[in-house]
Amino acid sequence: MRWSGLRAMTTATAILVTAGSPAVGTAQTGGVREVSATERGVIPLQTRLRYTTMVVLPDGEEILDVLCGDRDFWVISATHNIAHVKPARAGAETNLNLVTSSGAIYSFMLTEKSSPPDIKVYVQSEEGVPAGKPKYYSAAQVEALEAQIEELQAAARDQARHAEEAIAAYRQEYPARLQFPYGQPKYEKPFFVRSMWHDGEFTYLKTDATELPALYELKDGKPSVVNFQVREGTYVVPKVLDRGYLALGNQRFTFEQQER
Template sequence: MSEADTPPVVRAGLLQSTLILLPAEEKVANVFAGDTVDWVFDGGHLASRFISIKPKLANSTTDVHIVSDHGNEYTLQLREVSGDEDPHFDSKIFIAPGDKAAKDRLAELPVFVPAAELDKVKQEAAAAKAAEAATLKAEKTQEEAYRSQYPGSLRFDYTWDKSKGKELGLQEIWHDDKFTYLRGQFQETPALYEVKDKKPSLINFDFSNGLYTVPKQLDNGYLAIGKQKVDFHRTGEAR
């Protein structure tokens, strides 16, 4: 069907469901119904290509305008037919785009996110954000406990580009009398280099749960993954 065509008439039975099916490539993004008192419109709780319509009043009429996630629009006229001489009704209606532009849109990426999917994405994002906040809080608590346990031996006296560090996942660097520690949330484990006399060299370290433990004090070095790099330097002044 084309947006310019006269809307086709769908024959509906009193208190009977008629199922409207969009093309397999599309999902329902929104539904605009003329009469929502005498007609029931149900698209389900999850985004799909299906809409169920059901008239509650004999001889009633209305229309429905459907917008798909690909931006196609379909309009149908609905008529309850139980009072007709021929009371048969349509149990299923298959919709197909009627012009080339609408057909071409089926091959493209969706332009709308159905409300049900958007709510799901928002919930997942909120859950991920809450989980990240809980992880950061736990790490901060652990760090504070570590600081209080060893107040005289820990030194947080390193500096680095915080923007580059955030991109790589680096969160904190400190040392005690024997070791240097680097903590972060890394997508993959960066290589760790020590820089002496402006010459970098790979060094030995232990890595577990986002924590590097280096068996020496580092004055200068950097973390690197591919072209991403974060230099760090010891200032000698505790932060």
């Protein structure tokens, strides 16, 4: 009989303890809230010793600077768009400003009390205010940009070096490409041709003529007009000519490759 009474008392005590124990999920849910930030508003944060309050700013924000009125009794850290706030003294009060890359400044009033604290606070942007372009950049973003610029500059230097090497090689190789198969021309008026040659791609006629003649190419005995450019007294033809002539009125200067 005595044993039965003790069992009944133990069972009743266990029921009371179970009923009085709060669920952890409920306590966490109670510490979560959403607030709307305004340009001139200050958001109150309720903190508590041995608790950390997480502040989540809108997506896309990047916290660049943390300004706290009392660094001695408040431990604050920030990364990306999340800040963690933890008091180090009972009854401590101070203000907090979070400066972001968009140029927005989020202001908070921090208070430590024994009442239930804010565990997680989601900050929403002011309605109707569009997100602007970033006004500030983090050190990591600046370093990444500097690294990209350095890579581009290095690539540009490499390209310039390769171009200089190619030009030097071309200049060294070019004289060997010059061919003079047209023989030594007669220096006679009105054409005054000093020399004629080609480099495998272009034909050149060096002349002192004061009047510009027409240039013809002969193929299968039929003449056809050939366009050319004049560069400092040199006629530059964009092809290698085999046979042809210069014409000025009734006068002609004929040429033909002698070596094949």
